[in-house]
Amino acid sequence: MSGKITVSAPGKVILHGEHAVVHFKKAIAVSVGLYTTVEVQPLNSDRVTFQFPAIALDVSLSFDHIRELQASVGIDYRYSRLDAHKKIPLEPASVAVIQDFVKTMNLIPPSSEAAGAQAKAAEAFLGLYLAIFEEPTALLFNCQTELPVGAGLGSSASFAASLVGGMLQISGKISEDFSLGDLEKINRWAFFSEKFVHGSPSGIDNHVTTYGGAVVFQRGEGGKEETTENIICPEIRALLVNTKVARSTSAIIQKTNQLRQENLEKWQKIMDDIGTLVEQAVEGFRKNSVQAELIQKNHELLQQLGVSHPALDKIIDLAQLFGYSGKLTGAGGGGCAFIYIPDSTSQKSEESLNSLKNSLTEAGFLFWDTKLGSRGVRSL
Template identity: 35%
Template structure:
C-alpha cells in the first residue's frame, strides 16, 4: 500500500580515511560518512505518470505507468520482494525503453537506469504514480560516493512509498531513522542500484551511505564501528581528473615488480588503518588532544605511503604543502592521481587559520568544503528540518 504524502530523504557521501589501494590487496580500509549529502523529495502525482527531476545533471524524464508496467514480465521479481541483481537482459530492455545506446556510461543514463531498475523491482505491480526530485551537495565523479548516496535515497524512498518498510512519519525538526532490519533492506536494494551504475561495486559506498559513521572493510567483509566520534575536516577537490582503473593497475604492477619493497608498504598502510581504528574507538570516551595529534601523524605517514606506491600527484603535493604551512595535516582520499584530499581540523585550530588555508587552496584552483565526517547515514526529514536552499532545490521544477 502506497503512502499519500510527500517524503524527504537524505544520505551522505563518503571518504576513505585510510587504506586506499592496500584494500585491493586484502588490507584494512576505513570508510567514513561525509556530511555533504544527497537529498530526495518524493510525492504522489495524479496523472498516471512517473517523473524524475535531477537538476544537478539537467535531467528531467517521465514515463506513463502503463508503459512501465509493460516491462514487468521481463523482470524476475522475487515474490518476497527480496533484492535481485540486474541481468544483462534486463538492463538491455531498460536501455532500449529509455532510449539510451548500448554501452552508454554518462551520468544521466546511469542515474535513469538505476532509478528504473529499482522502481520496477521494488514497486512491482503496485507501480505508484510519483514525482521524484534529487539534488546533491556532492560532485559527481570525484570518488565521494555520489552514486551510492543517490541509490540509497532512491531505495529508501521507494521502499517507504510502497509500504515495504515503515514510514518514519517525521514531523519533528530532527532526522528520523529506520530500524536496523529496514536499513539492511535499504542497503541491499541500494547495492543493486550500484550494480546498475558500476557493474561490480564493493558495496562499501552504499553501506556508508546507509549506516553512516565509520566502516571497516577487509576482503569483502564490511563491519560498522560502534559509536565513533565526528571529526571536522576540510575536503578539497583538486579538480584533476584521474582513472581509478589505471591507478589500481599501476600499484599492482609495482607490487609484481618489487614485491619485497611494496609488500611492507602495504602492510604499513594496513597498520595505519588499524591504529586509526583503535584511536577512534578510544576517542568515544576520551576526546583528548593527544588523540588528535596521533590522527595527524597517521595522516602524514599514510600520505607518504601513497606517494611511494605511485598514486600521488603534483596537485596533491601542492595541497599538502599549503595546509602544512598553516599547521594542518592532509592526505589524499580515494584513488589518488588528483581527485580529493582531506585535512583534519583539531578543535583548537583557530578559525582564521582555516579560513586562510581554504583561501590559499581556492587560489590554487581547488574547491573546498568545511564539513564533518562520521555523521548520520540515510535519514528521513520533515520540511522544517531542511535548509531553505535544500528545499528550494528540491521544489524547483
C-alpha cells in the first residue's frame, strides 16, 4: 500500500443532448477545468473515515461495522468478481443492503437539509469501498471540490472518478501513471458509482470526466456497447452561470419520465428533435465549429421537455439581449446554464460581454468565465 495519494478529476458541460442521451440519442460533452480532488491516506487505527465537506458529511466506521456490511452484501460483491464484467453489474438487492446500513447506522446527521445528497454520497462511497477493498483497510478519504454540487456540471461523476482513481491506485489495482487501461477501469467503476447517485445514468458524465476533452457519446441500445468519438476540442469559451437553485439529476429524470407516461407523442417528438439537432451540431463540431443558433434551439427543446426553470430562462434571455446564445446544461431544473462566447477580439464584443456579466451579477447570479476542454482524471 502506498503512502498518501491525491487524485483529481474535472467537471463537464453537456453542449448538446442531455436527457435524450439517456434514451440512446447522441450527445456532446466537454470537460471543464473545475476539479474534484480526493486525498487518500493510511490510518493507524482499525477504521475507515470519509470526509466530504462540500456536503457537510464526515463519517468514521469501525472494521467491525465494515465486516458486518461485507457479510450482508455477500460473497459475490467484490472486486475480483465484479471487475470481470465490462459493465460492472449492480444488483438492486446490494443497493438496498447499503441503503439500509446508511439508515440504521444513522450516518446522516439528524434533520440535515442535505440528507438526500449525503445519503447518496455515503452509499456510493460504501458501494465502491466494499467492492474494491476485499479486506477492511484503514484509510482516510478527504474530498474537496471546486464544482457546485448538484448543479449540472457533473459533480457526481467528478466525485466518482477521483474517488475510484484514489481507491484503485492506493490498493495497487492501477498504476500512478493512469495508463489508457487504467482509465478504462476508472471509467467503468465511476459508472458503477454513478448508479448509486443517479439510478440509470447514460454514462456520458463519467466518460468525459475520466478522459477529459470533448466526446460525442451514444449509449448502446439493447445491452450493446456505447459508442464514443473523442474530438479534438475546438477551443470553446463560455460563461458558466449558476442559478443556485438546488435540484437532483435523478429527480429531474423522473420528471421527464412522467411526461413520457402522460404524453408519449410529445415526449417522443422532443427526443427526436433533440436527436436531429445533435446530429447537426456534431457535423459542425467535427469541423471545429460551434453553432450558436443550435444552442438556443436546444434550450427551447429542453423547455418543452419541462426541465428548465425560470432562473435558467432568465439567464438565457439576458444572454440573448446582449447577442449571445445559451442553454441549460446537465439535468436542468435549476443548476447551471452555459453561454457560448464566440471568438472575437473586437472592442464592441468585449463591451457587450462586460454588459452581460454586469447584468448577471446584478440579477444575483454567480458565473465562471472559462475555457472548456481540460484534461481528465489524474494522479497528482
